[in-house]
Amino acid sequence: MTDLIIGDDGEESIALKAFTEKAYLDYSMYVILDRALPHLGDGLKPVQRRIVYAMSELGLANNAKFKKSARTVGDVIGKFHPHGDSAAYEAMVLMAQPFSYRYPLVDGQGNWGSPDNPKSFAAMRYTEARLAKYAEVLLAEAGQGTVEWLPNFDGTLDEPKVLPAQVPNVLLNGTTGIAVGMATDIPPHNLREVVNATVHLLENPKASVEELCEFIPGPDMPTDAEIITGKNDLLKIYQTGRGALRMRAIWGREDGDIVVTALPFQSSGEKILEQIANQMQAKKLPMVADLRDESDHENPTRLVIVPRTNRVDAEQVMNHLFATTDLERSYRVNLNVIGIDGKPKVKALNTMLSEWLVFRQDTVRRRLQYRLEKVEERLLRLAALMLVYLNVDEVIHIIRTEDHPKPVLMERFDLIEMQADYILDTRLRQLARLEEMKILEEQEALEKERDDLNKTLSSDRRLKTLVKKELLAAADKFGDDRRSPIVERAEAQALSEQDLLTSDPITVVLSDKGWIRSAKGHDIDPAALSYKSGDNFKFAARGKSNQPTVLIDSTGRSYSLASHTLPSARGQGEPVTGRLNPPSGATFEGLIMGEGSQKLIISSDAGYGFITTLDDMTSKNSKGKNLLNLPKGARVMPPVLVPEDDTALVAAITNEGRLLAFPVAELPQLARGKGNKIINIAGARVEERLEFVVAVTVLTSKQVLTLYSGKKKKSMKFAELNEYVGERGRRGLKLPRGSQKVDSIDVQ
Structure with missing residues (x-):
């Protein structure tokens, strides 16, 4: 049975179900392969690859003059990437932001956004750009026979299928992307660490993930904040290709103030201050008196949190803020890439680096083979040139006397067509006496290079040595020290409502008729307060505003109330039965405050x-807790x-x-x-x-x-x-x- 239907009139039709399935599958594969996921070889998505290649075609090397970003974007969308200019420009901006990319590929001039607002960059007609120095690792070998070329969208130009990356860029800058039915989240890593792990794997192909993690302890974000995920959790991420990691801001004390000096990756200091200010306005941070943003050019991150008193526990405050603001953030990790087989898959660290090494060795082999062909071609040309030099009179005679000298030359001197053409194109000045020495010297150098190339191409060991040497050279040229320290920290816990309360002395007063209120301080006379007509003072308890008020009724049930929510003693209070639901006819026979451990x-x-504690007496239920069983009549x-x-x-x-x-x-x-x-x-x-x-x-x-x-x-x-x-x-x-x-x- 086929989905294709041919009608009586000869027109072809297809079932709607089959058409929609095929159309959606085609779209899904396009989004996965040509838009959202990076390629393992160069670590780039298609739009990023096209931007880098278009800039190199425009001559925007690192030592070139800057050009308007609009010029680059125009070339990208006009020649290679038929999508919106804003999408292409945003991709270009991301590659230029040092707070987004660990090793930026674009060197920008102008407003390219800020950590507080990465999308605050200027329009492309205002900014200028050229390639960063690091882009050399992607482009240096592009013209050396290493790249597969594909026709662009309209077939008028060729573009590289994958750039010949000299280092595992897929791990270095990381990437995020959402495709159809899958996503990728690869965090940035340190160049030196990744290269050292890759070299180790090159020398020990069966190295485990645990061994590689001795070289790559974890991601390395473009920020100085701490990675606080445990070693075992990081190892599991690299073993499975999936997981999550956490980053935490770095802070210290200066003159009693709390000063935050580094924020987690992609965290905004402006947003964090707003989050803290909102808690202060909601009276959920009574221990914080003030906030300041003292960030400047010399101190890119400097957020100052001023405690209310010197007795405030800074560790406790920061633990609460880590749990409730972006001072601590989690990041999903999903090492999903398009492999060298062209298929998307989540890969473990050793698999990813092993496949990249296959890609790199193939790239180097193609580069050497391309160079070998060029050397051999040049040697043939030099041999022809030497032949002319030794037989100059005869060659000139043939050229002067023959109507078609090329076949005569080929037959007389046993030449191929290319050599004959070269002889015919040779200028007379190249036949000077001094040229003979130059020809012989060049021949000798090229023959030595040819021998070396043949040796390397015929030996896997020599090829691996060359790959290792080039990896280490790239690490030496572009590598730097780790920025994000890896420190295991305990999980941050937000302070409870009780912990956040101020510890002010209060006196809670209960009347005969069950009206309750709270007065500031311990020096008041409860009996001297005003009471409703027919009502009198019954109990008073002295404690702190962050301690619960505990009551016990005539049936032996105990109850607790949040003391800080009780009405002020300036009035006559409110009925305690408005908050609690004691049995009918019950009266309150005890009122007490104190620490939870109080006996x-x-x-x-x-x-x-019996002896009990205040904690055992507290109850969140308005109906209380059955605490004391009363004998009959008691x-x-x-x-x-x-x-x-x-x-x-x-x-x-x-x-x-x-x-x-x-x-x-x-x-x-x-x-x-x-x-x-x-x-x-x-x-x-x-x-x-x-x-x-x-x-x-x-x-x-x-x-x-x-x-x-x-x-x-x-x-x-x-x-x-x-x-x-x-x-x-x-x-x-x-x-x-x-x-x-x-x-x-x-x-x-």
């Missing part, structure tokens, strides 16, 4: 409790802070005037639950509210416990508690008469 005692008046006691003191004692007092003290270490640390028995109270008596715990506290050796019983008060020093010390869970001892009806306590 507390959570207890019920049934005599049970009520929640306010949380008690536990100091970092091994000698501290827990003291529990009941409404019957019993006091029990025991070491803090005897109480277990739990995340939630009922807890262990602190002081022994019968469960039935708790249910009927006949006996219950009045207070639980913790005392250190320097503190005094004060008991309030009506109008009476009794102070007990730490040493006086010794007589009440017993095992946890005991009944405790009765307090002295007059102090048994304890209403409240105080610890100072």
Whole structure:
């Protein structure tokens, strides 16, 4: 079955499905092979190759005068590349930008863009250009029989299929491109490193990627910023031809300020400052006071970040900025090129360099063969010239007397047609006596060159030696030191919202009816604040604005609020139930602030409790966390802070005037639950509210416990508690008469 249909009228037609498939496939192959992907041999896309070749045809060598870019672009699109002038000019600009190309191919004069805005270049009628010195590695051998020539788009001119690159340019300048169904992302590399790896592979054809990576540790971008991808990850990229790498800006401290001196490849300092400024405006960078761009001609990159105080951790600030701005960037790597077989493929490093060496050796062989043919042709001409010199009278006689001297000369002196033509074209002045010595000297030199060429062409070893010598010479002429240091760094982490908050002292106040607010500082009197009619002060907690406010309700559930979001104490606050969703009828029985590692005692008046931390009490859920399980009839006691003191004692007092003290270490640390028995109270008596715990506290050796019983008060020093010390869970001892009806306590 065929897709071609011939109608009754003889017209040919084709099924729409078959036509569209073929048309799209043809277009895809055109984009892949003739537009988007570089060739392994010279590392250039067609438009780049045509620009370089057109400039060489215009005589724009590195030592020539500059010419208007419009002239070059006109030749490119008029002779070789029938596309838009803006696309051709942008490709030319990219090859001239030292911040885009590791080894620029075009030497530009005028405005060719800046790192902040690579597309800010002037129009092509204003800029001038010529080829850069480095372009020699692509063009030096173009006229020496090394190039396959193809007709241009209209068949009026020939253009090179691939330029005879003397170094693996495909890795040196890198490239990016998007074709149909595939893409390429090759990062730039260092010329000396790539040449050394190529020479090693030339001498050791079975060298592994690991061996080659001893010479090429990683890409080398046209910037001084650090490559922070690990050695193993870079090795994997070169083994598979795919992966990603990261670059990070270089910074330091100067007079307390943070100064960024090098940005990642293709990062804009202007955009980075804008990103940081946006965070400052959104109050997400409270530790940064100011930004400045001090970049100039002497310091191309100098971004100054001014911390708010000298106590700001610069490492922490920069880690946050690395994670949230272009001060750190990732780059995709996809070593997809058109191979010497004309097919696109993702290649490992050793495969890529091995194929390039095949291309290079073939190029050198063709160059030598071309030169050998020229030498042999010249030797034939010199032999003919020598023959004329030795037989000048006879040659002149034949030329003067014969109507057709060429065949007579060929027959008389056993010449080929080319030699006969040369004799006939020879001027009489070349027959002077002094010419004989010149002819003999030139013959001797050419014969020696011919022998050397034949030896090299017949010996793979000599050919490889020549390739190696030329590679090293190119590296010596155009090579430079690595610009991008490779340093393994830990992954940058953005600061959490909590970390970004300022650490200001605040006092959080909760009223009887559950209205909450926050006052700046610790020196306010919460009870003296204004409250709504019928409402009063209940709890206050002192802490910092970046610490959570933790509450516990009458059902034993705990909740947490972001302290910095609480309303100001200048007003009367807002209902805490507007943010939290406690069980119906529940009241709040505790309010506390502190570091997440702060230990507390959570207890019920049934005599049970445990030690926990503020982190274990926090909950992002508005319904809170089930923290304390209450026995029947029991009520929640306010949380008690536990100091970092091994000698501290827990003291529990009941409404019957019993006091029990025991070491803090005897109480277990739990995340939630009922807890262990602190002081022994019968469960039935708790249910009927006949006996219950009045207070639980913790005392250190320097503190005094004060008991309030009506109008009476009794102070007990730490040493006086010794007589009440017993095992946890005991009944405790009765307090002295007059102090048994304890209403409240105080610890100072």
